[in-house]
Amino acid sequence: MDKHTARGLVNEVTGGRRMRRRRLQPWLRDLARENVLTINDLIWPIFLTEGVGTREPVASMPGVSRLSPDLAVDAAKRAEDLGVRALALFPNTPSELRDETGSEALNSNNLVCTAVRAIKAAGVDVGLITDVALDPYTSHGHDGVFGSNDQQIDNDASVAQLILQAQTLAEAGSDMIAPSDMMDGRIGAIRASLDETGHTDLPIMAYAAKYASAFYGPFRDAVGASGTLKGDKRTYQMDPANGQEAEHEVELDLAEGADVVMVKPGMPYLDIVHRVKSAFGVPTTVYQVSGEFAMIEAAAANGWIDRDKAIMESLLAFKRAGADGILTYFAPEIAAKLAK
Numbered sequence: 238m239d240k241h242t243a244r245g246l247v248n249e250v251t252g253g254r255r256m257r258r259r260r261l262q263p264w265l266r267d268l269a270r271e272n273v274l275t276i277n278d279l280i281w282p283i284f285l286t287e288g289v290g291t292r293e294p295v296a297s298m299p300g301v302s303r304l305s306p307d308l309a310v311d312a313a314k315r316a317e318d319l320g321v322r323a324l325a326l327f328p329n330t331p332s333e334l335r336d337e338t339g340s341e342a343l344n345s346n347n348l349v350c351t352a353v354r355a356i357k358a359a360g361v362d363v364g365l366i367t368d369v370a371l372d373p374y375t376s377h378g379h380d381g382v383f384g385s386n387d388q389q390i391d392n393d394a395s396v397a398q399l400i401l402q403a404q405t406l407a408e409a410g411s412d413m414i415a416p417s418d419m420m421d422g423r424i425g426a427i428r429a430s431l432d433e434t435g436h437t438d439l440p441i442m443a444y445a446a447k448y449a450s451a452f453y454g455p456f457r458d459a460v461g462a463s464g465t466l467k468g469d470k471r472t473y474q475m476d477p478a479n480g481q482e483a484e485h486e487v488e489l490d491l492a493e494g495a496d497v498v499m500v501k502p503g504m505p506y507l508d509i510v511h512r513v514k515s516a517f518g519v520p521t522t523v524y525q526v527s528g529e530f531a532m533i534e535a536a537a538a539n540g541w542i543d544r545d546k547a548i549m550e551s552l553l554a555f556k557r558a559g560a561d562g563i564l565t566y567f568a569p570e571i572a573a574k575l576a577k
């Protein structure tokens with residue numbers, strides 16, 4: 238068949254509506270773009286370690302290092318210069334300070350509190366989000382504490398600890414706290430306790446739909462919890478098979494007072510991001526977790542994908558799914574790129 242006959246056929250089947258007409262000219266592609274990624278969307282997770290001037294590369298996360306509090310101040314300044322608006326802080330607690338109940342989480346001079354105070358003292362204008370969960374502090378690597386029978390994580394005993402941890406993080410000067418533990422009722426319990434102690438204006442970002450995922454491996458290396466983790470987290474994190482349940486989780490966290498809700502991981506859970514944003518219309522964040530970061534880096538290192546394009550595409554996909562904010566280890570690099 239010749240091209241002219243084909244043209245007639247195509248015009249007939251499309252009725253002359255050709256999608257490619259809009260894609261042929263770059264300015265028109267730009268004009269027709271439905272979603273854009275901006276610097277305001279980015280939250281940069283960083284890891285902390287003890288010491289001064291200490292930078293420890295995380296083997297499973299190329300380009301990512303644990304930073305001592307003084308270097309965390311430098312990272313915060315870098316974020317400010319680049320226009321990254323917020324950091325999420327995670328500690329690698331020295332193993333001798335880890336115990337059954339994660340008591341170091343309640344120490345107002347622990348790594349996270351020290352870093353928060355140091356960044357604030359340096360006058361850096363960047364939002365500091367601190368994590369409420371016990372896994373970087375427990376000897377068993379779980380986000381909560383075990384009950385007396387030692388078989389499973391005890392919800393209410395865990396919440397009792399998390400309330401105190403949230404209080405400690407609030408007093409250190411956090412700008413937002415982010416419970417990532419998935420215990421029932423912890424958002425409401427923490428909210429009530431913050432309100433009672435004058436922290437009514439401190440917002441809570443709930444890790445509302447957090448799945449028991451295989452994509453957290455490198456993070457557990459980074460916070461030193463992978464060697465210690467006893468069993469798995471399936472009695473509190475969600476089953477990857479469930480979607481409707483995510484809406485239920487988000488509904489409960491919102492009713493308990495969450496200001497922002499998160500879906501985690503990111504790339505394999507875009508349907509959940511879309512469901513949550515569509516169902517509730519509240520500020521919704523997504524976490525491009527360590528395993529997603531590692532996959533992109535590993536494939537790129539092998540020359541299997543175009544690293545920079547794959548990163549941008551992954552972040553734009555979060556926007557398309559409905560995310561308002563994205564926690565990503567690529568944040569500083571992408572901010573630099575977006576500023577150009």
Ligand code: PBG
Pocket residue numbers: 368370371372380417418452453454455456457470525526527528
């Ligand atoms: C635990 C926590 C995890 C991550 C953030 N907070 C890991 C886990 O649930 O085991 C993972 C983040 C990442 O993989 O980048 N409180």
